[in-house]
Amino acid sequence: MTDTPTEPKTPPETPKEAKARRTRRQWAALIAGMVAGGLIALTVLVLIGGRLVVLSPAGRDLVMGFVSGKQLGDYGAITVEGLSGDLWDDFTIDRVTVTDEEGVWLEATDVRVDWSYLALVTRRFHASEITADRIRLIRRPIVEPSDDPPGGGLPLTIDIDRFSANIDLEEGFSQEYGRWTLTGQTNIRRVGLKTAEVRAFSLTRRGDFLRADVQWGDGIDDLRVNALAQEAGGGPLAGALGYSPDEPFRARARIDGEGVSALVRTGEFTPLTIDGRFRQGGGTRISGHADFSGSDLLEPFVRRIGRTARFGLATVADPERPGFEAMAWDLRAENFTSRARGFVRSADRAVPDGIRLNVATPSLTRLTGARLAGPAAWAGLFQGDAAAWSLDGAVSVRNLTAASYSAARLSGPLNVQVRDGRMALDGDLAVQGGSRSGVIGGLLGAQPRVAFESARTPDGAFLLEDIDLRGQGLIVDGSGARGMNGSLRFSGRAEVTDARLVRPAARGAFGGPIRASRAEPGAPWRITFDGRGRRFATGMAELDRLLGATPRLAVTAAYDEGRIAIDSARLTGTAGRATARGLIGGDGACASPWTGTPRVRSAWVPWPSTAP
Numbered sequence: 001m002t003d004t005p006t007e008p009k010t011p012p013e014t015p016k017e018a019k020a021r022r023t024r025r026q027w028a029a030l031i032a033g034m035v036a037g038g039l040i041a042l043t044v045l046v047l048i049g050g051r052l053v054v055l056s057p058a059g060r061d062l063v064m065g066f067v068s069g070k071q072l073g074d075y076g077a078i079t080v081e082g083l084s085g086d087l088w089d090d091f092t093i094d095r096v097t098v099t100d101e102e103g104v105w106l107e108a109t110d111v112r113v114d115w116s117y118l119a120l121v122t123r124r125f126h127a128s129e130i131t132a133d134r135i136r137l138i139r140r141p142i143v144e145p146s147d148d149p150p151g152g153g154l155p156l157t158i159d160i161d162r163f164s165a166n167i168d169l170e171e172g173f174s175q176e177y178g179r180w181t182l183t184g185q186t187n188i189r190r191v192g193l194k195t196a197e198v199r200a201f202s203l204t205r206r207g208d209f210l211r212a213d214v215q216w217g218d219g220i221d222d223l224r225v226n227a228l229a230q231e232a233g234g235g236p237l238a239g240a241l242g243y244s245p246d247e248p249f250r251a252r253a254r255i256d257g258e259g260v261s262a263l264v265r266t267g268e269f270t271p272l273t274i275d276g277r278f279r280q281g282g283g284t285r286i287s288g289h290a291d292f293s294g295s296d297l298l299e300p301f302v303r304r305i306g307r308t309a310r311f312g313l314a315t316v317a318d319p320e321r322p323g324f325e326a327m328a329w330d331l332r333a334e335n336f337t338s339r340a341r342g343f344v345r346s347a348d349r350a351v352p353d354g355i356r357l358n359v360a361t362p363s364l365t366r367l368t369g370a371r372l373a374g375p376a377a378w379a380g381l382f383q384g385d386a387a388a389w390s391l392d393g394a395v396s397v398r399n400l401t402a403a404s405y406s407a408a409r410l411s412g413p414l415n416v417q418v419r420d421g422r423m424a425l426d427g428d429l430a431v432q433g434g435s436r437s438g439v440i441g442g443l444l445g446a447q448p449r450v451a452f453e454s455a456r457t458p459d460g461a462f463l464l465e466d467i468d469l470r471g472q473g474l475i476v477d478g479s480g481a482r483g484m485n486g487s488l489r490f491s492g493r494a495e496v497t498d499a500r501l502v503r504p505a506a507r508g509a510f511g512g513p514i515r516a517s518r519a520e521p522g523a524p525w526r527i528t529f530d531g532r533g534r535r536f537a538t539g540m541a542e543l544d545r546l547l548g549a550t551p552r553l554a555v556t557a558a559y560d561e562g563r564i565a566i567d568s569a570r571l572t573g574t575a576g577r578a579t580a581r582g583l584i585g586g587d588g589a590c591a592s593p594w595t596g597t598p599r600v601r602s603a604w605v606p607w608p609s610t611a612p
């Protein structure tokens with residue numbers, strides 16, 4: 001055994017040392033108090049100063065300038081005029097308009113907002129009342145492509161205790177004029193259940209009404225709908241949906257924990273019926289029928305998928321696995337079918353084994369509205385949930401037509417992954433029976449193959465992460481990435497391996513590095529290409545004399561909205577050179593001829609060229 005050593009005793013603190021320690025504590029407390037007081041004073045100054053600034057005429061003009069011109073999704077830009085009152089409490093706006101490419105389609109006048117800015121501290125917009133003396137729906141809007149990123153949650157909760165307005169539905173919007181009074185309330189939370197309540201009554205056709213109570217959340221089980229609309233002799237509601245405003249109109253919808261029921265009827269025509277019941281643990285049955293022929297708004301559906309569609313969903317308890325249900329879904333239309341089969345866990349509606357999914361169309365050209373292909377189908381496995389999911393499968397397309405190239409079949413793996421607002425698409429596609437005619441056919445050949453990985457980022461940018469294209473006379477490979485500042489870039493190489501496939505009298509190869517960059521989503525792509533020939537000849541004696549066996553083509557260009565703007569194209573040979581600038585449109589036509597020394601004719605350029 002050993003004795004534990006005795007710890008040395010700390011000498012007692014002297015009065016001088018104790019006073020110094022108290023002095024340090026006092027100074028630290030004084031400094032901390034001064035810093036805290038300064039921060040509080042600065043916060044108060046910012047709040048008071050900011051409030052006073054926006055109450056001034058210059059401040060109101062600044063706010064209106066910030067709001068005006070902002071895009072409202074796909075429906076145009078907003079303009080605000082005549083802001084008055086206390087912007088932090090109770091203010092009015094003389095006029096608000098929404099404008100698309102054809103002009104103003106929505107106008108609201110005498111808009112009043114009574115709200116509390118203090119709720120913003122908790123990421124909540126709370127208005128006790130929002131009213132508008134008059135809202136005019138002048139015509140149907142022209143839906144425009146939006147630059148807003150897809151998906152994403154709400155930045156703050158929207159809580160409106162009461163909203164009301166008089167609505168004018170004009171002939172351009174609803175085929176027949178109607179004036180309605182609208183009231184309601186809504187609570188759209190950032191997270192959790194969201195609710196909305198709407199009541200509307202016609203002032204021009206007494207007795208016509210619309211009422212709706214809707215609740216929704218993060219899952220399909222949270223959805224609740226109780227809605228009813230009626231126009232005894234027809235009216236603007238029917239007209240706004242594309243149906244005749246002269247026929248009696250009635251629409252109802254109910255979704256709750258027991259089942260689903262929906263009906264739309266105009267005159268003697270019933271364009272929509274849905275009926276079904278929900279049974280936990282199995283026994284769910286839902287079926288429906290839609291007829292798109294009665295509404296001019298639904299004419300695109302008639303053109304692309306057919307006049308009618310039938311669908312059904314059924315579940316039964318799995319006798320081999322307690323707590324699971326076998327699920328089957330079918331949708332059938334003239335030009336589109338889909339089918340899903342799998343097992344769903346009853347407790348949380350999860351699909352741990354995935355769902356087998358098949359979609360098919362007899363005509364991809366008809367379905368997309370563009371000349372693409374005949375029959376097409378995709379089959380694969382769905383896994384995940386609404387927040388993050390994937391589709392892993394394979395595609396088969398027959399009678400493919402793309403630009404001047406055609407093929408008997410295109411097939412191969414094609415997968416999709418979605419997570420946190422990012423969508424990734426990858427595939428390894430092979431062509432069988434490709435046409436060898438024309439420039440593109442000569443380069444791609446009968447059996448080209450392309451493997452790629454691409455992504456659409458949460459801010460809406462498209463990124464080609466990797467590509468490897470192999471044709472009988474063309475090789476394209478490269479990769480892309482995103483910079484820390486959000487910019488996009490691509491670096492690769494394109495090479496024509498045998499010029500005889502483009503022109504029988506030609507020979508040799510031509511290719512080089514190609515690079516592209518984009519500063520931000522929505523900005524043009526900047527493209528550079530530096531190609532060189534190897535034992536190259538066009539088969540035209542005079543041109544080959546000027547170019548020699550190793551010509552060089554250096555191009556800088558910008559790609560935006562389907563057009564290529566050539567900033568500089570310089571073709572250099574052993575005995576001559578040529579330059580060009582101009583635009584190349586979607587049809588491949590170049591708006592500027594080549595000029596050079598000695599004189600080089602535009603007919604020698606490998607792509608079509610027309611002088612302005």
